[in-house]
Amino acid sequence: xxxxxxxxxxxxxxxxxxxxxxxxxxxxxxxxxxxxxxxxxxxxxxxxxxxxxxxxxxxxxxxxxxxxxxxxxxxxxxxxxxxxxxxxxxxxxxxxxxxxxxxxxxxxxxxx
Amino acid sequence: xxxxxxxxxxxxxxxxxxxxxxxxxxxxxxxxxxxxxxxxxxxxxxxxxxxxxxxxxxxxxxxxxxxxxxxxxxxxxxxxxxxxxxxxxxxxxxxxxxxxxxxxxxxxxxxxxxx
Numbered sequence: 001x002x003x004x005x006x007x008x009x010x011x012x013x014x015x016x017x018x019x020x021x022x023x024x025x026x027x028x029x030x031x032x033x034x035x036x037x038x039x040x041x042x043x044x045x046x047x048x049x050x051x052x053x054x055x056x057x058x059x060x061x062x063x064x065x066x067x068x069x070x071x072x073x074x075x076x077x078x079x080x081x082x083x084x085x086x087x088x089x090x091x092x093x094x095x096x097x098x099x100x101x102x103x104x105x106x107x108x109x110x111x112x
Numbered sequence: 113x114x115x116x117x118x119x120x121x122x123x124x125x126x127x128x129x130x131x132x133x134x135x136x137x138x139x140x141x142x143x144x145x146x147x148x149x150x151x152x153x154x155x156x157x158x159x160x161x162x163x164x165x166x167x168x169x170x171x172x173x174x175x176x177x178x179x180x181x182x183x184x185x186x187x188x189x190x191x192x193x194x195x196x197x198x199x200x201x202x203x204x205x206x207x208x209x210x211x212x213x214x215x216x217x218x219x220x221x222x223x224x225x226x227x
Contacts, residue, residue, distance in 0.1 A: 042218035042221050045216065099157055102156070103154050105154055
């Protein structure tokens with residue numbers, strides 16, 4: 001399978017703390033993206049990082065990519081209760097054209 | 113703009129019945145996708161259409177057919193539903209201009225139960 005794997009599967013933190021989740025993948029990629037999914041809803045795109053980028057920021061989100069280790073991390077700073085959701089990484093393998101492969105997700109709970 | 117819309121939102125079928133899931137986007141995107149999401153499995157690509165008139169298999173195409181009716185619409189058909197097809201189905205679209213530049217926009221999903 002070319003799916004990425006997120007770690008941890010579940011994370012519970014207090015409001016105001018930082019949340020870090022990781023994604024590992026198996027093949028070389030063109031880009032890696034992070035999506036968020038609220039319970040019972042569709043996915044919402046958060047951020048895209050290309051294979052030649054190492055770090056990217058968007059608001060309270062910071063994404064890193066280490067292509068040598070085939071891994072990425074998503075950091076959410078100063079978490080809020082509204083950040084409670086599942087977070088998925090999606091990889092676009094180099095040989096797969098415009099197909100994305102999603103990981104199994106990290107379920108984040110932010111306790112008020 | 114409505115973005116990506118899917119119908120129906122919920123559906124219950126009996127084994128062997130057929131149905132078509134509808135998806136439409138109003139963002140003038142050229143590529144459209146169908147995924148299924150099962151607990152603990154993430155999203156898996158069923159079929160995709162890189163452009164109007166073309167369709168290709170994804171990871172898990174067996175038991176499904178698709179039609180790219182026009183640029184806006186991409187339907188997914190289950191000819192003979194099986195309990196293993198119980199899942200949440202998501203449609204997505206993107207404007208695929210060049211590798212490494214794209215994001216996908218997702219519909220709200222269709223929750224399908226096959227008894």
